[in-house]
Every structure is written in C-alpha cells, then in structure tokens.
Amino acid sequence: MPIILENVSFFYSKNTPLETAVLKDVNLRIEKGEFVGILGEKGAGKSTLTKLFNGLLRPDSGKVTVDGLAPSSKEVKRRIGMLFQQAADQLFCRTVYEEIAFGPLNFGYSRKETEERVFEALEAVSLDRSMLLRDPFSLSGGEMQRIALAGALALRPDYLVLDEPITGLDPAGKAEILETLKKIKDQGTAVITVTHNLKGFFPLLERIVFIREGRISFQGSRKEYLETENVPIPPVASMMRELKAKGLPVNPAIFTVEEALEEILRVKSLLEKEKTEK
Numbered sequence: 626m627p628i629i630l631e632n633v634s635f636f637y638s639k640n641t642p643l644e645t646a647v648l649k650d651v652n653l654r655i656e657k658g659e660f661v662g663i664l665g666e667k668g669a670g671k672s673t674l675t676k677l678f679n680g681l682l683r684p685d686s687g688k689v690t691v692d693g694l695a696p697s698s699k700e701v702k703r704r705i706g707m708l709f710q711q712a713a714d715q716l717f718c719r720t721v722y723e724e725i726a727f728g729p730l731n732f733g734y735s736r737k738e739t740e741e742r743v744f745e746a747l748e749a750v751s752l753d754r755s756m757l758l759r760d761p762f763s764l765s766g767g768e769m770q771r772i773a774l775a776g777a778l779a780l781r782p783d784y785l786v787l788d789e790p791i792t793g794l795d796p797a798g799k800a801e802i803l804e805t806l807k808k809i810k811d812q813g814t815a816v817i818t819v820t821h822n823l824k825g826f827f828p829l830l831e832r833i834v835f836i837r838e839g840r841i842s843f844q845g846s847r848k849e850y851l852e853t854e855n856v857p858i859p860p861v862a863s864m865m866r867e868l869k870a871k872g873l874p875v876n877p878a879i880f881t882v883e884e885a886l887e888e889i890l891r892v893k894s895l896l897e898k899e900k901t902e903k
C-alpha cells in the first residue's frame with residue numbers, strides 16, 4: 626500500500642498574525658518501490674510536505690495515510706526512514722555502531738537482531754566494519770551521510786525520505802550516495818527525495834513531483850517533465866534542447882551525459898550518411 630495525501634493543506638503559525646499557508650490542497654500518492662523526486666523553487670513547501678509523511682507535522686485539513694496507517698503511529702516511524710539535509714546534525718552517538726544501532730534498539734529489537742541489522746545497513750551503504758568503532762564526527766561529509774543513511778536503513782524501512790541528500794558533498798561523496806540510493810531502490814525500498822540537484826538525480830528519478838507555491842503544479846515521468854514549460858531542467862537536457870532548436874534532429878528527452886554522447890554520435894553519422902548520399 627502507498628503513502629496517500631488527500632486534499633492536504635498546511636499552515637505554519639496557524640491562527641496567529643504570522644500564519645503562513647504553505648501547502649494548499651495537495652493530492653499525492655507514492656507507491657512502494659518508486660524513486661520519486663520532489664522538485665520546486667526555494668520555499669515552495671517541499672520539506673514541509675515530506676514532514677507530513679511520518680507525522681513530524683500534521684495537516685490542518687485533509688488526510689495523510691501510510692499503508693492505511695496514521696502517520697503518528699510508531700509503525701509508520703519504522704516504515705519511513707528520514708534523512709535530513711545536514712547528516713552531521715542527525716548524528717549524536719560516540720561510535721558509528723551506536724549510531725546505526727540506535728533505531729533498532731529504540732524499537733525494542735534484541736542486541737543480536739540489532740547487530741545483524743547494523744551489519745546489513747553498513748553493507749548497504751558500502752562501508753567497512755572497521756568503521757564501527759570510529760567516532761562519527763571524525764568521518765568525511767560523505768561518510769557521515771552514509772552513516773546517517775545506514776541508521777535509517779537499520780529499521781528496514783519501506784520508504785526512505787531524503788531532503789537534499791547530496792548537498793555539500795564533494796563529487797566522490799555525491800556519486801557514492803547516488804549509487805547507494807539506486808541500490809536501495811533496486812532492493813524494493815521507495816526512495817523519495819527533495820532536491821535541487823537535477824544533474825545528479827535526474828537519471829535516477831522515475832517520477833517527478835513539482836511544487837509551486839504550495840501546490841503540485843506537475844507530476845509525471847521525466848519525459849513529460851522535460852516537455853513542461855517553466856521548470857528547471859538538467860544541463861544535459863538543456864543542451865539537447867538547444868541542439869534541437871538549432872535544427873539538429875536529436876531526441877531532446879535525454880537524461881544522462883552518456884545518452885547525450887550516444888545520441889550526438891548517432892545524429893553525426895546520420896548527417897554524414899545523408900551528405901555522402903547527395
């Protein structure tokens with residue numbers, strides 16, 4: 626069963642002079658196993674939206690359910706793993722082991738079961754067991770992010786919700802997290818990420834939800850997204866669009882640099898063939 630939002634509206638500081646309507650009549654359904662990108666301008670309401678999924682915030686009107694359960698239930702806290710923007714802010718234990726074990730122990734799993742989950746989660750984020758006794762704060766930004774991710778994975782969530790998970794990481798750290806997320810999704814966990822980083826995420830997204838001023842202004846596939854006006858698109862898609870506008874018969878619905886190269890070479894050989902035939 627999915628995460629379902631029905632006619633959801635949300636205000637900060639409701640019934641005060643500072644009242645701000647952030648989400649307006651949002652309808653959304655996220656299925657298990659999907660890779661969904663939540664995009665939109667700054668302040669559009671993306672982070673607020675994700676906080677409704679697991680009850681960190683409650684809607685002022687409308688309804689949120691997760692597999693038919695209320696977001697405030699403890700089971701939903703297990704089913705939805707959350708990872709916020711600055712992973713370091715989410716870490717607070719003395720060792721990497723304690724950090725990853727925190728969730729399972731808190732949910733009452735035995736020491737043995739917890740240990741199994743710690744090892745499994747560490748493997749999922751491609752880190753070595755030699756790391757377990759390290760102080761999390763002695764790690765690189767990318768490693769810290771992966772430890773925070775492992776902490777969320779140790780509860781074997783059905784949905785992983787991330788807010789700008791690669792912001793601030795170096796290129797190697799970004800690539801590691803993207804690869805890990807792809808693996809997690811391939812194993813059946815839904816990955817839902819708020820991001821401005823289209824370059825990194827676009828090739829992975831199966832569905833895009835675009836928020837504009839608190840409303841969903843678009844939801845659909847990457848291909849449909851690229852056909853939409855007034856939305857930011859990845860640099861590679863923008864280049865293909867320009868080539869098409871210049872009269873080259875390229876397919877503009879391209880998501881990765883590798884595909885772009887292949888498409889450009891295809892068109893090049895097509896044009897050369899046409900020229901020799903004339």
Ligand SMILES: Nc1ncnc2c1ncn2[C@@H]1O[C@H](COP(=O)(O)OP(=O)(O)OP(=O)(O)O)[C@@H](O)[C@H]1O
Pocket residue numbers: 637638645647665666667668669670671672673674
């Ligand atoms: N705790 C809060 N109290 C009052 N207003 C808030 C609070 N958190 C966010 N807001 C406001 O709500 C609106 C939506 O914020 P939100 O963080 O959900 O947007 P966002 O789309 O995630 O933005 P960004 O891309 O900049 O992270 C913004 O105008 C923001 O200033």
